[in-house]
Structures are given as C-alpha cells and as structure tokens.
Amino acid sequence: MTVMTEIPMREHANAASRRGGAPAISILVPFYRDDASALITALAPLARDPHDFEIVLFDDGEPDPELNQAICALIDGFELPMRLLTSVRNRGRAAGRNLLAGQARAPWLLYLDADMTPGDDAFLDRYHTAIATDVADAVFGGYETDEPDNPAHRLHAALSRTSDQHGAASRNAIGATAFCSSNLLVRAEVMRDCPYDEDFTGWGWEDVDWAVSASARFRLTHIDNPARHGGLQEATELLDKFRAGAINFKRLIARHPELANLPGARAARLLKRVPGQHWLRGLWARLSRSEGLPLRIRTLALKLWRASWTSEVI
Incomplete structure (x- = not known):
C-alpha cells in the first residue's frame, strides 16, 4: 500500500482558526471543482459551541482558482475555526483524505463531501452523542438524495436511492462494505493506523477497501444520521x-x-x-x-x- 506524505500545499486560515485550541471534531471536506459554500454555511449554525469544531477543506489541485478565492473569502467571515488547504497538484481521493486526517487537530474526524448538506439541525448533535456513548471507532451516517429538478440527473438519483440509500439496520446487516468515504465519523487514531490506500486512483472502491481493512482491527457501525447528497451527474x-x-x-x-x-x-x-x-x-x-x-x-x-x-x- 502506498501512502503519499510529501504533498506541497498552501494554507489559508481564518482568524478563529489562528487562535488555536483543540476541537472535539475536525470536519474534513475534500473537493475538486465542487463548491463547498452551501455545506459550510449550513454547518456553522449547527456547531453550538464553536470551540468543539473546526472545518478543514482541501482543494485538490486548484482546478478552479476563482472558486478557491471565493472559499477563502467565505471562511474569513465565520467565527468557527476554518482552514483551506490547497494542493499544488491533484493527488486523488485517497491521498486527499489522508492529507486531511494528518492536518486535523481533533481526536475525531468527520468526512463530508463538498456537495453535501446536513440532513437536519440535529446532525452534529447525533455525532456528539455517538462519541459520548462510545458506539464504535468509526460510524457511517448514510445518505439522502432529493428528487432533482434537472431531468438529466434523475438516473443518478434513482441509482443512489436503490444502491446507496439504506437505513442503519439494513447497512449494519451488510456490514463494512456498506461504508462510504463521506458522512463518515472516525477516530483520528484509526486513520493513523489504517489510512486510505493511495494505490486506488481515479474513482471508486477506496472507501470499501478502507472499511473492510479497518473492520478487522476496529469497531465499525452504522447509524441513521444522513447527509443530503447533491453533486448528481448526467x-x-x-x-x-x-x-x-x-x-x-x-x-x-x-x-x-x-x-x-x-x-x-x-x-x-x-x-x-x-x-x-x-x-x-x-x-x-x-x-x-x-x-x-x-x-x-x-x-x-x-x-x-x-x-x-x-x-x-x-
């Protein structure tokens, strides 16, 4: 298994992040062209204690410099600690998630995709409860997909509902292979011991590989705490x-x-x-x-x- 550690990048931190401190949960958001603005704006009010959270974003290769600049400007306006890490070249899904885990300050990590939004106002509270009750070392909350307005996206929505959109009971019956790499809450120490395999390049299956590998050594479970998944494709x-x-x-x-x-x-x-x-x-x-x-x-x-x-x- 290959793990890339030397990834040239720059960092933009808002004032709250520069004040330091150790949060309880680092929310990690990798993106490649996807605009994370809606996710950031939706998450910030749900952090009842801003000291409990940080948001760390990773722009994988900066394919859209204007979007990068817009995210920098957006996070400067929040009291919640936020950082944007920008890679000078694209490294891929697995490497990006490993990089974020290495940069996080909290003992727990919550991976979210940039095109997601919280399912409801109790989204972060449920993850706090999962940590407090020690339900597992890694928790997958699930997805929800709304019916798209664009007819060209209805196939993707239908596929998501039939293949990926299941309740916790069904996912727990399936086990580790029902895990995905986003809306995933995981102990930081688990990611240090079991990072994503960076030999998975391009799209697909690195999340299943990680979950199956991690389940051999750590406790994994599913809960009902879905995130709404946008980013539908034609x-x-x-x-x-x-x-x-x-x-x-x-x-x-x-x-x-x-x-x-x-x-x-x-x-x-x-x-x-x-x-x-x-x-x-x-x-x-x-x-x-x-x-x-x-x-x-x-x-x-x-x-x-x-x-x-x-x-x-x-």
Missing part, C-alpha cells in the same frame, strides 16, 4: 466513471478475495461467460442515456454497463 458522466472504476474494483478483489461474491463481481462473472457481450455495451449506454425510458430500465442498463467493464478485469 448519464454520460456516470458511464465514464463506471468504466474507469473497473480497475479499482480489480484491486479491491485482489486485496480482499472474500469480497468475490459481491453482487457486482457475481454479475461480472456471469457476463464474462456470454460470448460477445462487450458488443452490447453500445446498447446499454444508449438505454442509460434515454431519458424517455422508465428509470428502472435505465438503471439496469447502467448496472449492466458497469458489470461488462468489470468482467474485463476480474
């Missing part, structure tokens, strides 16, 4: 993401052979037996992009597309 973006993610899935199965019976792996093995199945990818792509079709057909076509590319590498 069908073409999802098709590209799932095709590229096949390589990471191969790495996941190589590192954890016991996961070979995950639904995606089983579907890929079945497709692999179908002669010439790769010729059907064009059909599955067209069905996925066809907004006039029922969403259940489009999501099935998208899953078949993903399984087809996975069949090439397992």
Whole structure:
C-alpha cells in the first residue's frame, strides 16, 4: 500500500482558526471543482459551541482558482475555526483524505463531501452523542438524495436511492462494505493506523477497501444520521466513471478475495461467460442515456454497463 506524505500545499486560515485550541471534531471536506459554500454555511449554525469544531477543506489541485478565492473569502467571515488547504497538484481521493486526517487537530474526524448538506439541525448533535456513548471507532451516517429538478440527473438519483440509500439496520446487516468515504465519523487514531490506500486512483472502491481493512482491527457501525447528497451527474458522466472504476474494483478483489461474491463481481462473472457481450455495451449506454425510458430500465442498463467493464478485469 502506498501512502503519499510529501504533498506541497498552501494554507489559508481564518482568524478563529489562528487562535488555536483543540476541537472535539475536525470536519474534513475534500473537493475538486465542487463548491463547498452551501455545506459550510449550513454547518456553522449547527456547531453550538464553536470551540468543539473546526472545518478543514482541501482543494485538490486548484482546478478552479476563482472558486478557491471565493472559499477563502467565505471562511474569513465565520467565527468557527476554518482552514483551506490547497494542493499544488491533484493527488486523488485517497491521498486527499489522508492529507486531511494528518492536518486535523481533533481526536475525531468527520468526512463530508463538498456537495453535501446536513440532513437536519440535529446532525452534529447525533455525532456528539455517538462519541459520548462510545458506539464504535468509526460510524457511517448514510445518505439522502432529493428528487432533482434537472431531468438529466434523475438516473443518478434513482441509482443512489436503490444502491446507496439504506437505513442503519439494513447497512449494519451488510456490514463494512456498506461504508462510504463521506458522512463518515472516525477516530483520528484509526486513520493513523489504517489510512486510505493511495494505490486506488481515479474513482471508486477506496472507501470499501478502507472499511473492510479497518473492520478487522476496529469497531465499525452504522447509524441513521444522513447527509443530503447533491453533486448528481448526467448519464454520460456516470458511464465514464463506471468504466474507469473497473480497475479499482480489480484491486479491491485482489486485496480482499472474500469480497468475490459481491453482487457486482457475481454479475461480472456471469457476463464474462456470454460470448460477445462487450458488443452490447453500445446498447446499454444508449438505454442509460434515454431519458424517455422508465428509470428502472435505465438503471439496469447502467448496472449492466458497469458489470461488462468489470468482467474485463476480474
């Protein structure tokens, strides 16, 4: 496993952060083009004691300098301690999360994506309770996805609701493989002992790899404390993401052979037996992009597309 430690970067800290002090929870927000303004603005009033929290953001490569400057200006106006770390080049999802963990000052870390917002006003209070009651060493709160106004985003919302949006009871029955890398509360010492594997590059599966690895040594659990997930993508973006993610899935199965019976792996093995199945990818792509079709057909076509590319590498 590779862990990158030398990542050139600059830091912008607001006045509250420069006053120092050790918070109880460091809220860690990596982003790449996504605007974290709504998340920051929604979180700040929920921190009943500003000394209990800090927000640390990480701009991974600064692809949008104007957005970076806007975030700097925004955090300067808050009394809650906030810092923006900016990498001089893109390092990826796993490396960004490891960097944030290394820069955090609190004994507990809460990872959130920049396109998220808290599910309700008790969002941070529930995590305080989870810490106070010592429910686990890492806690995943879950997601909620609103019905999008843009028809081009309805496929992604439907896929999220069927694949990722489950209550705590269902997720606890699944176990570690139901963990995601955002809306994740975790002890800082766990991240020091079990960082994300930075050999997972691009999109996908580094969160499952981390959770399965961590569950062998630490206590992991699920609770009902969802964050609302924005950042929905169009069908073409999802098709590209799932095709590229096949390589990471191969790495996941190589590192954890016991996961070979995950639904995606089983579907890929079945497709692999179908002669010439790769010729059907064009059909599955067209069905996925066809907004006039029922969403259940489009999501099935998208899953078949993903399984087809996975069949090439397992």
